[in-house]
Amino acid sequence: MATTIGDNAVVIDYDDDFIRAGYAVPEREPGVLQPALVRPAGSGAGGETSRPIRDRRVEDWDQLEALLADVFYRQCAWVKGDEGACLITEPMFTSKADRERLTQMMFESFNVSGLYVAEQPVAALYAVGKVTGVSVDVGYSVTDVAPVVEGSLVSPAAQRCEAGHSLVTAELIARCGEEHRRLREHERDAVRDATAAVTPSRDDASGDDVPLRDETYTLPDGRKVSVPGAARRECVERGLFRPSDRAGLVDAAAAAIAACPAEQRRAVVDAVGVCGAWAGRTEGLDARILADLEQQLPPSMKPFLASTPEYMPTGTARWAPWIGGAILSKVVFTHNQHVTKVEYQETGPSVAAKLKG
Template sequence: MEAVVVDYGSKLLKAGIASPDQDPPCIIPTKMKRVLEEGEAAEGEGTGNVEEVMVDTVVRGFVSDWDAMEDLLHHVLYTNIGWEIGDEGQILFTEPLFTPKYLREQLVQLMFETFNVSGFYASEQAVLSLYAVGRISGCTIDIGHGKIDVAPVCEGAVHHIASKRFEVGGVDLTNLLAQELQKSNPSVNLDISDVEKIKELYAKCASDQLEFEKMKNSCPAEQHTLPDGQVITIGKERYIVGEALFQPHILGLEEYGIVDQLVTGVSNVASEYHRQLLENTMLCGGTASMIGFERRFQSEANLSTSAIRPALVKPPEYMPENLARNSAWMGGAILAKVVFPQNQHVTKGEYDETGPAIVHKKCF
């Protein structure tokens, strides 16, 4: 049985049998509905009035509700993937930057003690994303739903001292867009799920800061009809989503933009690696697919004061179009074809002998 690869985030979980040149076959939301038992009340509600509540299984990239994660994985592995109880296979998980040790141990414990897997492995998303474009060294800027990770990777290992994690992501950009649309459409009642779809349809990135300022004053407006029939006007607001990544003060953050963060991080690595890292930069996450985003990133990179300027990796032609969105899963599929056949993974016997701490020795 081929190994299963699971890449979970704050918005989506991606899973499937390891097939490196294909998109993950199972992509489902990580937000779940929890049905309350009789007499149980949701926080802030009286008993008997609420039947179900929404649960955020993953928050800012990390598992926050393990009961919900167990239910989600049970559905994915046995219903979607087709595992049978008593005949579970091997599994590889992707990990976000700076995953705490106790979360790694909880995951491996869940897999062996609840799901009875025959083998386990975990690897960081930055490393796997580079594997997907045929690199073992480079830099990744992963703009997830709940966080942004900037990570230099040297010879297949994340250089943690030079990496940075930001507690902002696509959800914060959606909220920003909602605020701006509400200002220009005060009579429209906006649902955040509608704003998310508007962001995906209309958001664009200005070619530079000068164009952004120009668009703030004279941007052609379009009308969009919401599912409930309300009509909303979208103009300059479409540009603020991408601009916030290069001017974080728009989000209220006292931080440099993503290009400067990348260059600053790499400066903490030995100078002989700078060219190899910066000239193999990869943009990951759904936001990276925004119209004009890659062009703006390269434009800002060309203005960098760094002696070696960042350059984006061109993905192999045989890889799917959604590589930026699914790169960690695809890299995981590549790695799964190596670690399990070569017995580099955590086995059931090793787990039984050592316990959850084995994950730190075998998965690094």
């Protein structure tokens, strides 16, 4: 029975801008839902869009429930009264209250047969075949950096910094003309994806002797958007690496490694896993993070990227926590490490304490 549950489990992974969902088949990319493009019920064609998740924390539980209902009953074709099991990857720093509320929603609103909650950094490293390393998860508005040792998060060393691809977009728009400010969000994102440039190192980024050419991007409706060469580089530098008023993501990574016990530091730098929906498809970003990190670490601790195994899909870095969750589901449900419906009925939402990890 447990094996059947594991084979039919739905895996959910979320950030501010994406909900990734699908049956636990690691070789396939998950279905992707963009909460910001879904209008709340009753808002009408001109209604405002909203994000139920901000800075990787749920702010609108009702809207999240509506989105997950679409995932379960339309995308995954669940039938009411015959729901399956679910594994959810959880962001760092999720509160006990939020975990209990999520558990309550899963059992009471969606009648899941079993539930497991996995930590996103641990799942991300699972996706590349690692149980020890450093996960650098570049999200929409924040980046989470977490050392993991033997499949367990080193919680005291975990770091979250204000660096994400929405900030790259904001920096790009700030350095361009008025035409950019009138673009809609998905148009701004398309311009960023086509023009933002990652330089190989901090020295290259600050050097004026390596100019980038201006780029022109044509929107689907034929409008042309011009992006100066300097803006292409500076948007990434200020959005991720060298913000003017806060630490960058490499600073956070170095701090996370330094906060590990001395005997663990060398082990975790052997596998630096860079992931994220935007980061995973941005050429040169992982190499730049590694180069800057090497400059900040002692010479005796040379970091290495956790490369994607050949047998894994090419887009693994984009959906690493989801793929790792799909792999993990084959273990946790088979070995009865999940919370069952009976356990929830006996204990209530506080049974979520069993799910931590």
